[in-house]
Amino acid sequence: xxxxxxxxxxxxxxxxxxxxxxxxxxxxxxxxxxxxxxxxxxxxxxxxxxxxxxxxxxxxxxxxxxxxxxxxxxxxxxxxxxxxxxxxxxxxxxxxxxxxxxxxxxxxxxxxxxxxxxxxxxxxxxxxxxxxxxxxxxxxxxxxxxxxxxxxxxxxxxxxxxxxxxxxxxxxxxxxxxxxxxxxxxxxxxxxxxxxxxxxxxxxxxxxxxxxxxxxxxxxxxxxxxxxxxxxxxxxxxxxxxxxxxxxxxxxxxxxxxxxxxxxxxxxxxxxxxxxxxxxxxxxxx
Amino acid sequence: xxxxxxxxxxxxxxxxxxxxxxxxxxxxxxxxxxxxxxxxxxxxxxxxxxxxxxxxxxxxxxxxxxxxxxxxxxxxxxxxxxxxxxxxxxxxxxxxxxxxxx
Numbered sequence: 001x002x003x004x005x006x007x008x009x010x011x012x013x014x015x016x017x018x019x020x021x022x023x024x025x026x027x028x029x030x031x032x033x034x035x036x037x038x039x040x041x042x043x044x045x046x047x048x049x050x051x052x053x054x055x056x057x058x059x060x061x062x063x064x065x066x067x068x069x070x071x072x073x074x075x076x077x078x079x080x081x082x083x084x085x086x087x088x089x090x091x092x093x094x095x096x097x098x099x100x101x102x103x104x105x106x107x108x109x110x111x112x113x114x115x116x117x118x119x120x121x122x123x124x125x126x127x128x129x130x131x132x133x134x135x136x137x138x139x140x141x142x143x144x145x146x147x148x149x150x151x152x153x154x155x156x157x158x159x160x161x162x163x164x165x166x167x168x169x170x171x172x173x174x175x176x177x178x179x180x181x182x183x184x185x186x187x188x189x190x191x192x193x194x195x196x197x198x199x200x201x202x203x204x205x206x207x208x209x210x211x212x213x214x215x216x217x218x219x220x221x222x223x224x225x226x227x228x229x230x231x232x233x234x235x236x237x238x239x240x241x242x243x244x245x246x247x248x249x250x251x252x253x254x255x256x257x258x259x260x261x262x263x264x265x266x267x268x269x270x271x272x273x274x275x276x277x278x279x280x281x282x283x284x285x286x
Numbered sequence: 287x288x289x290x291x292x293x294x295x296x297x298x299x300x301x302x303x304x305x306x307x308x309x310x311x312x313x314x315x316x317x318x319x320x321x322x323x324x325x326x327x328x329x330x331x332x333x334x335x336x337x338x339x340x341x342x343x344x345x346x347x348x349x350x351x352x353x354x355x356x357x358x359x360x361x362x363x364x365x366x367x368x369x370x371x372x373x374x375x376x377x378x379x380x381x382x383x384x385x386x387x388x
Contacts, residue, residue: 012355062355062356062357063351063352063353063354063355063357064314064316064353064354064355065353085357165293166292166293166345167344167345167346167347189322206365206368207368208346208364208367208368209364210348213352219320219322219349220320220349220352220353221349222346222347222348222349222352224346224347267372267375268293268371268372268375
């Protein structure tokens with residue numbers, strides 16, 4: 001697998017300097033080609049071949065996500081994304097606000113590079129495993145839909161087998177497990193989905209916690225979990241091809257969880273017909 | 287129009303909305319451009335952005351914070367809010383049953 005790395009390299013804060021260090025190290029350690037954001041912005045043709053032939057790793061310093069937005073503007077999609085400020089937040093620490101890299105910043109860059117490499121290794125293993133293991137048939141595709149028509153839009157809602165929270169996220173339960181995805185209404189609100197960032201397998205999620213994010217050309221959507229449980233599977237078919245959510249929102253589950261308090265969770269969810277009524281109201285308000 | 291509810295609980299009883307840390311905010315307006323629910327409003331003067339319509343904020347949505355470079359947006363504690371909603375939800379359910387039974 002060959003890589004290209006696009007880092008924001010921002011001089012706005014220390015996190016930007018860290019992205020530059022991450023890009024340099026990735027290039028040294030994996031042979032990744034560095035995509036200079038300034039050149040990409042000015043002369044995208046320079047990287048046309050690089051971006052077509054390699055998995056793109058995007059490293060942003062902060063939530064402004066200049067590198068991600070630049071990539072989207074140039075019509076390219078990241079295979080993996082890291083936001084340095086998120087990594088800092090998750091570790092519970094803080095970064096010295098010095099644009100020159102101190103020892104803490106270098107250590108942080110080291111860790112991020114290792115994480116990126118580990119995620120890439122896991123990715124290729126999982127891709128192989130997915131090809132070998134046949135799909136489990138216990139989660140059935142929805143067959144009966146109701147359609148909410150609003151203006152020129154049509155929003156489909158499965159009548160049975162799916163429960164929804166008020167944040168437009170569905171759960172489909174089979175045995176002790178649930179699959180989670182976003183509704184047809186939400187995927188149409190988001191428009192073209194470009195990136196799905198799921199939580200790690202093994203993460204414990206409480207009902208209404210974030211269970212990943214879905215990004216489109218228009219917005220970032222926090223997937224609010226309808227259920228409590230432990231993440232046991234990520235749908236690689238969806239993380240690899242995010243637009244499959246646009247094509248088939250109720251087949252494109254994002255994560256599968258082992259449920260921990262389903263009895264209790266259900267009290268705060270609604271069924272298909274009730275959600276369809278919600279969609280009708282929301283569509284009229286927007 | 288009927289009062290909006292979230293999971294059967296009147297929205298106005300749920301204190302979920304962003305808080306702007308004005309020491310950090312640089313008024314780049316990314317959050318306002320992002321949010322389709324008109325939670326924020328722009329103002330003239332030193333404070334150029336305020337949380338004008340907190341009840342428009344989608345409960346548990348924190349997406350605007352993900353657009354904030356200076357990390358100036360914060361939200362209430364999620365587990366506490368969940369606990370509150372569950373309590374109010376149960377209370378609403380009881381009052382509905384009473385009405386139905388009367």
